[in-house]
Amino acid sequence: xAEHGIAQxxxxxxxxxxxxxxxxxxxxxxxxxxxNLFLKDKKGRLxxxxxxxxxxxxxxxxxxAMGSDRLSFGNETLLWETLGVRPGSVTALGxxxxxxxxxTFVLDRRLWEAAVVNFHxxxxxxxxxxSQDSFRQVLALLKREPIIVDFDALD
Numbered sequence: 001x002a003e004h005g006i007a008q009x010x011x012x013x014x015x016x017x018x019x020x021x022x023x024x025x026x027x028x029x030x031x032x033x034x035x036n037l038f039l040k041d042k043k044g045r046l047x048x049x050x051x052x053x054x055x056x057x058x059x060x061x062x063x064x065a066m067g068s069d070r071l072s073f074g075n076e077t078l079l080w081e082t083l084g085v086r087p088g089s090v091t092a093l094g095x096x097x098x099x100x101x102x103x104t105f106v107l108d109r110r111l112w113e114a115a116v117v118n119f120h121x122x123x124x125x126x127x128x129x130x131s132q133d134s135f136r137q138v139l140a141l142l143k144r145e146p147i148i149v150d151f152d153a154l155d
Contacts, residue, residue, distance in 0.1 A: 004038055006137050012129045015088070017136050031116030031129050038079050038091040038103075042069035046082060050092040051108035052120070055151050063148045066106050084122065092121040093128065107146035 001006050031093060032052050038061070039047040047068060051057055059071045079140055082102050083094030111117050117135050121128040130138065132140060139146065 001135075001138065004141055006130075006134050006141075008128050008130050010024045010126050012068070012126045015124050018119075026069065029118060029127060030130060031118045032111060032114040032128075034092070034111065035117045036092060036119075038083065038090050039068075039071045040074040040075045040078065042076065044076060045069070046103045047094070048083070048090070048103050048107060049106045049108070049149075050111055050146075051096055051151060052114070055108050055110060056094050057151050058154065061150065061154045062080040062149065062151065063153075065154055066104075066147055068104075073108040075141055085120075089122060091122060092122055093119050093138070097122075101142050105144050107148050109148050109150040110152070112146070112148050 015018045022052070034050050035055070037049040037051075037057065039049065041047065041063065045068060047066065049057060063069060063071050079085060079087065079090065082098050082100075083090065084097030085091060085094045092107075094104065095103065114132060116129055118127050118129050118132055120126065
């Protein structure tokens with residue numbers, strides 16, 4: 001990001017493996033914090049959902065809004081092969097490692113509209129804060145157009 005002049009702030013912290021573990025830590029950091037799900041559908045297509053940490057994602061309904069088949073969690077080997085991260089460190093920033101573009105990126109509308117978004121920078125021992133403009137610059141550099149889904153409005 002520095003190489004491309006993308007403003008960001010990274011905060012180091014103890015490892016956080018689940019959203020619930022870092023709540024007090026996150027309370028001190030401005031912006032919307034994320035949860036990230038690495039998924040595979042029935043047809044073998046790969047998906048990454050990045051959502052606000054408190055967004056409820058019903059996988060039985062979300063697949064229709066995303067244009068996928070039934071979803072299940074992708075395995076650790078596939079996660080490493082495509083995004084270059086381990087479980088607990090899943091992040092939209094891992095799309096930099098998906099050079100074969102195997103993973104379709106789905107973004108919660110709340111993140112798309114947030115002033116500041118927070119992601120792990122490929123490791124769960126830090127959090128990187130990006131303004132919306134900086135986040136969109138990252139997506140543009142990666143040539144990624146996310147599918148925007150309003151998970152709160154799914155019926």
